[in-house]
Amino acid sequence: MPPRRPTSAYAGRRRRSPPPCSTTAAPARPPHPPSPEPPPPISAEDWEAVLSAGDMAAPPAADSCFEFQLLPWIMDDDDDTLDPFLAPPLCQEPAIEPLLLQPPQPAPLPVAEEDLQPQAVVDELLEAARRADSGDSTGAREILARLNHRLPSPPLGYPPLLRAAAHLRDALLRLLVPPPGPGSVSSSSSPLDVALKLAAHKALADASPTVQFASFTSTQALLDALGAARRVHVVDLDVGFGARWPPLMQELALQWRRASAASQLLPPPSIKVTALVSISPGYPAHPNNMELRLARESLTRFAADLGIRFEFDAVVFDPLGLDPSPPVAAAPGEAVAVHLPLGSGTFSPALAALRVVKQLRPAIVVCVETFGGCHLPLSHHALNVVRSGAAFLESLDAAGAPADAVAKVEQYILRPRVERLLLSDRMPAPWQTMFASAGLAPVQLSSAAEAQAECLVRRTPTPGFHVEKRQAALALRWQQSELVTVSAWRC
Structure with missing residues (x-):
């Protein structure tokens, strides 16, 4: 029986009955344990409660947008699908009420309307950024302190521009008054934090086409470049929960089954995903953290259901370290592909990092850009961040x-991204220029990728989204604002 096809990386969650807890008595704890105990695992019911809180209704099924079949799961609305991102079954524990899992949300403070004119607030933020860039940190902090009293955080119920401005204000405060302790941006590590972050990504995938646009367009670009390769090695510098790789794994499995049915039985294909965790001010290196373990377990289970070979690895990546050799290497016969995030704050395309990427000799480098302008002065960069954040929030509000x-x-996607963007190092030039300096050349995306992106937008029930073809890239725009851009590059 052929494997079931996922409609998206987050669709079709199904409750699984957890196995009974073991009745074996736990050994006595030593009086002085050598290291702190890890936090208790969240139960399967807790995961389900978090993931089901605030779910949106699935969009209605759409007719086929074009005759030839590209990525079949984009056209399939079957709800009875395997979800690779449901946590593995754990022991039964008392369920936590969904309301208790929601972070506390204070009510917005009553503020006079004239005190919160969006343009005036943005102008003050930009003035604070200009003063911080010129070395006047005291003047910048005074402006931000005034805004801190006038604009609540989180700014619930306010227009998108004011909400984006509040996140920018908090990031600027963090830049000027860094918290004590190592690391600039707090990382979520507890089971509850990871569950809420996963729920946020699911909510975004349900509410906005940005997730599917980036995933499907990237996958089509990879398929066009990799061809009939049977051993694929993907190097990902922003693996997250691994949500972008099930479509590629599914297509490799389908190609294998079609080839086996047409000619002779072939061994299953293999795919290896290597997560490069970049050491940077905005992304502390934790190669064994809970998110990576969840990604490994979920993708491993998904590959086993497809019947293909799979391997997952996580490597700490220091592009500015003393050792210039790449932290990973391709095995003989492997086709290498690299995923680079741009504008997420998790990776800075410095020339040293791009040289390491080039040493991998990838067949293709796929770039997904969300917030640009990291090479600009702080005030211009801040303006770009607040505009992009406001457009992103406006598109979510318009989608209902x-x-x-x-x-x-x-809280779990936009706010950390704004913090990482403000706290990360500025690039000396636009990233396209740096790519060209490192010897990377743009690759034209295929007509199949463009047709698929157009089909996805037509399936989106909210008007206002459209696809723009720009040189060798495809961009998803909301009204006149760019939300996400996908481009492909080759050494």
């Missing part, structure tokens, strides 16, 4: 996303 879903996305 529930307030609790938008709150999750703001």
Whole structure:
């Protein structure tokens, strides 16, 4: 029986009955343990409660947009699908009420309307950024302190521009008054934090086509470049929960089954995913953290259901370290592909990092850009961030996303991204120029990728999204604002 095809990386979650807990008595704890105990695992029911909180209704099924079949799961709305991102079954524990899992949301403070004119707030933020860039940190902090009293955080119920401005204000405060302790941006490590972050990503995938656009366009570019390769090695510098790789794994399995049915039985293909965890001010290196373990377990289970060979590895990546050799290497016969995030704050395309990427001799480098302008002065960069954040939030509001879903996305996706962008190092030049200096050349995306992106937008029930073809890239725009851009490069 052929494997079931996922409609998206986050669709079709199904409750699985957890196995009974072991009745074996636990050994006595030593009086002085050598290291702190890890936090208790969240139960399967807790995961389900978090993931089901604030879910949106699935969009209605759409007719086929074009005759030839590209990535079949984009055209399939079957809800009875395997979800590779449901946590593995754990022991039964008392369920936590969904409301208890929601982060506390204070009510917005009553503020006079004239005190919160969006343009005036943005102008003050840009003035604070200009003063910080010129070395006047005291003047910048005074401006931000005034805004801190006038604009609540989180700014629930306010227009998108004010909400984006509040996140920018908090990031600027963090830049000027860094918290004590190592690391600039706090990382979520507890089971509850990871569950809420995963719920935020699911809410975003339900409410906005940005996730599917980036995933499907990238996958089509990879398929066009890799051809009939049977051993694929993907190097990902922003693996997250691994949500972008099930479509590629599914297509490799389908190609294998079609080839086996047409000619002779072939051994299953293999895919290896290597997560490069970049050491940077905005992304502390934790190669064995809970998110990576969840990605490894979920993708391993998904590959086993497809019947293909799979391997996952996580490597700490220091592009500015003393050892210039790449932290990973391709095995003989492997086709290498690299995924580079741009504008997420998790990776800075410095020339040293791009040289390491080039040493891998990849068949293709796929770049997904969300917020650009990291090479600009701080004030211009801040303006770009607040505009992009406001457009992103406006598109969520227009889609009719529930307030609790938008709150999750703001707290666990947008806010950390803005912090990382403000705290990360500035690039000396536009990233396209740096790519060219490192010897990377743009690759034209295929007509199949463009047709697929157009089909996805037509399936989106909210008007206002459209695809723009720009040189060798495809961009998803909301009204006149760019939300995400996908481009392909080759050494």
